[in-house]
Amino acid sequence: MAQFFSIHTQTPHLRLIRQAVDIVRKGGVIVYPTDSCYALGCQIGNKEAMDRIRVIRKVDKNHHFTLVCRDLAEIATYAKVDNAQYRLLKATTPGSYTFILAATREVPRRLQHPKRHTIGLRIPEHPVAHALLAELDEPLLSSTLILPGDELPLNDGEKIRERLEHQVELVMDSGSCGTEMTTVIDLTQDMPALIRSGKGSLSPFGFTHG
Numbered sequence: 001m002a003q004f005f006s007i008h009t010q011t012p013h014l015r016l017i018r019q020a021v022d023i024v025r026k027g028g029v030i031v032y033p034t035d036s037c038y039a040l041g042c043q044i045g046n047k048e049a050m051d052r053i054r055v056i057r058k059v060d061k062n063h064h065f066t067l068v069c070r071d072l073a074e075i076a077t078y079a080k081v082d083n084a085q086y087r088l089l090k091a092t093t094p095g096s097y098t099f100i101l102a103a104t105r106e107v108p109r110r111l112q113h114p115k116r117h118t119i120g121l122r123i124p125e126h127p128v129a130h131a132l133l134a135e136l137d138e139p140l141l142s143s144t145l146i147l148p149g150d151e152l153p154l155n156d157g158e159k160i161r162e163r164l165e166h167q168v169e170l171v172m173d174s175g176s177c178g179t180e181m182t183t184v185i186d187l188t189q190d191m192p193a194l195i196r197s198g199k200g201s202l203s204p205f206g207f208t209h210g
Contacts, residue, residue, distance in 0.1 A: 002165045006157070009033070009174045012128045014135075020170055021135045028169030029053060031145055031160055032132060033177045034068070034124040036096040036199040037153040038160065040168070041068065041132075041140040045108065050141060056167050058148040065111055066098055066120040068140045070133035075099075075121050078106050078139065085187050088204065094125035096199035100186040111141070118188055128174050144181055152179040 003023070005016045020030055029042050029052050040056060042049035044067065054063060069075050072089055079101035081089065089099065103112045103119040112119055121139075124130070133140065146153040147163060154160045157173025164171065183200035186193040192205045
């Protein structure tokens with residue numbers, strides 16, 4: 001049976017954040033809010049928890065997870081970032097973007113694209129997510145909370161609890177996050193490539209439409 005925390009969006013209670021992080025460190029799967037949709041999260045090195053998220057989402061081994069990071073320094077630990085990429089990241093983070101970058105050796109091979117050796121990373125602009133990441137002191141391995149058969153991500157804490165109370169250890173309810181997913185930008189080539197148009201504005205990358 002999942003625990004359920006009602007947590008203030010702007011000033012999350014540190015005791016609840018610490019309890020959530022303890023659940024993650026013990027191998028739990030949590031539902032937490034971001035600036036674009038609720039997400040499923042677990043510890044980056046925990047393969048069993050990652051596989052449980054795959055089961056919840058009903059996705060195969062080729063599904064790309066995202067490393068949700070607290071700042072640019074953390075991104076630079078897990079991805080190779082040149083000067084041009086850094087300038088773009090600095091201009092657009094935190095925000096509703098996921099960036100595809102070349103992975104460093106810090107990223108477990110099972111999390112990388114099998115052929116391109118890339119990884120998706122993001123820095124969310126949400127106080128609860130930021131507090132979680134600061135307390136955890138490492139990225140959260142994450143996937144958007146959209147369940148099989150649903151057209152949109154789940155956005156109501158009570159409904160999330162109803163659907164997932166036997167499949168996750170914790171639901172962190174922080175009110176509506178919206179249902180628009182991140183904009184996904186591939187930065188591995190000379191020019192940014194739009195993979196998915198979402199909540200994040202396209203103008204910083206020179207795109208005029210999705």
